[in-house]
Amino acid sequence: MKELxxxxxxxxxxxxxxxxxxxGICPFLGVSKKTSTALGMSxxxxxxxxxxxxxxxxxxxxxxxxxxxxxxxxxxxILVIAALVQFVETVLKKLMPPLYKxxxxxxxxxxxxxxxxxxxxxxxxxxxxxxxxxxxxxxAGLGFTLALILFSGIRERLETADIPEAFKGMPITLVAASxxxxxxxxxxxxxxx
Amino acid sequence: xxxRKKPISVLLNGLIKENPTLRLLLGMCPSxxxxxxxxxxxxxxxxxxxxxxxxxxxxxxxxxxxPDKVRIPAYITVIATFTTIVHLLLAAFLPELxxxxxxxxxxxxxxxxxxxxxxxxxxxxxxxxxxxxxxxxxxGFTLAITAIGSVREILGAGTWMGIPVTVxxxxxxxxxxxxxxGFLVMGFLVALFNKLADKxxxxxECETGCEAGCPGxxxxxxxxxx
Numbered sequence: 001m002k003e004l005x006x007x008x009x010x011x012x013x014x015x016x017x018x019x020x021x022x023x024g025i026c027p028f029l030g031v032s033k034k035t036s037t038a039l040g041m042s043x044x045x046x047x048x049x050x051x052x053x054x055x056x057x058x059x060x061x062x063x064x065x066x067x068x069x070x071x072x073x074x075x076x077x078i079l080v081i082a083a084l085v086q087f088v089e090t091v092l093k094k095l096m097p098p099l100y101k102x103x104x105x106x107x108x109x110x111x112x113x114x115x116x117x118x119x120x121x122x123x124x125x126x127x128x129x130x131x132x133x134x135x136x137x138x139x140a141g142l143g144f145t146l147a148l149i150l151f152s153g154i155r156e157r158l159e160t161a162d163i164p165e166a167f168k169g170m171p172i173t174l175v176a177a178s179x180x181x182x183x184x185x186x187x188x189x190x191x192x193x
Numbered sequence: 194x195x196x197r198k199k200p201i202s203v204l205l206n207g208l209i210k211e212n213p214t215l216r217l218l219l220g221m222c223p224s225x226x227x228x229x230x231x232x233x234x235x236x237x238x239x240x241x242x243x244x245x246x247x248x249x250x251x252x253x254x255x256x257x258x259x260p261d262k263v264r265i266p267a268y269i270t271v272i273a274t275f276t277t278i279v280h281l282l283l284a285a286f287l288p289e290l291x292x293x294x295x296x297x298x299x300x301x302x303x304x305x306x307x308x309x310x311x312x313x314x315x316x317x318x319x320x321x322x323x324x325x326x327x328x329x330x331x332x333g334f335t336l337a338i339t340a341i342g343s344v345r346e347i348l349g350a351g352t353w354m355g356i357p358v359t360v361x362x363x364x365x366x367x368x369x370x371x372x373x374x375g376f377l378v379m380g381f382l383v384a385l386f387n388k389l390a391d392k393x394x395x396x397x398e399c400e401t402g403c404e405a406g407c408p409g410x411x412x413x414x415x416x417x418x419x
Binding site: 021025026078082114166170174182185 | 218221222223225226265266269270273274276277280281295296299300302303304305308368371372373374375376377379380381383384385387388
């Protein structure tokens with residue numbers, strides 16, 4: 001239990017995917033303009049991350065490792081994730097239309113979200129068990145959510161701010177992200193063991 | 194597409210005008226994550242260029258055989274294959290660099306630059322032009338992330354490519370090699386590039402860059418099934 005809690009807090013705060021590991025930067029910058037879209041995207045990411053962690057873990061444990069095919073990890077994982085995202089989309093559309101409506105547009109974007117493939121590669125690197133890998137995926141998703149929602153609030157204010165010409169748009173967003181990232185460095189001292 | 198593209202302009206296009214990192218703002222994750230040192234930027238750039246050239250070549254060769262509906266999985270497989278090749282090569286010949294870049298090497302698969310070029314260029318052009326496009330875009334990416342890496346390394350560690358350069362000038366600010374420094378340097382470099390680039394199409398570039406970015410290219414990626 002203690003290990004799981006450490007993984008949870010670690011992935012949310014200490015090694016926040018977006019702000020300290022730079023995974024999932026594209027959606028972080030792309031959809032953080034409004035808090036509502038940020039929420040939708042985060043929901044979809046948490047959902048897919050948990051499922052993909054479970055599926056890729058099983059694929060790795062029972063398909064790749066027994067046959068010494070670890071070198072195929074990258075290919076296998078990305079195809080599994082792409083297929084999973086497609087599958088989730090189809091299932092949601094059929095069975096849970098309201099949820100599909102809320103997450104729909106964001107789902108296809110997730111295949112190319114490096115947070116998903118990244119966390120699959122990380123659990124291999126750290127030899128996580130099934131439960132640990134899934135918790136890690138969930139926590140990584142929550143960390144992504146936290147960063148995205150915090151940041152979307154800031155961006156909404158940036159819209160009306162007076163910004164030097166050359167900094168308009170992406171540059172000022174990056175500078176703001178830098179400041180948010182500084183605050184997360186504060187969590188670095190938080191070691192749970 | 195109607196006009197014939199000149200090889201030279203295709204090659205140069207990626208360097209400045211459509212620099213993937215600083216103008217189109219694609220492939221942000223590696224640009225920020227591995228650029229704590231100039232050397233890492235260079236290594237990452239070279240690895241990505243290899244994948245970009247290889248996948249552009251193969252995709253442009255198979256573009257007429259692959260049905261439109263399954264082109265996305267087909268392209269992903271091609272890209273993942275080249276990424277695996279580069280990963281294994283690095284692990285064998287440059288284990289030090291491989292260790293430094295860590296999971297960001299396999300993550301080249303989801304680098305939007307590569308997918309975007311497959312979708313926007315290799316799919317519509319012949320092998321020669323596609324290879325040149327891959328080289329140009331790869332060089333642009335390498336240039337950009339080596340620049341980011343250089344700035345961060347000099348300001349944050351006081352060295353460049355491992356050689357001390359600021360011994361008596363100032364105390365390096367470690368913040369620059371930490372994550373916030375990545376965002377900060379990137380922000381300033383993009384601003385600088387905007388300033389230098391033609392003011393007229395700046396707004397346009399930024400619009401596509403900020404809005405589209407990765408979501409844009411994955412939207413294009415999923416256009417097939419829509």
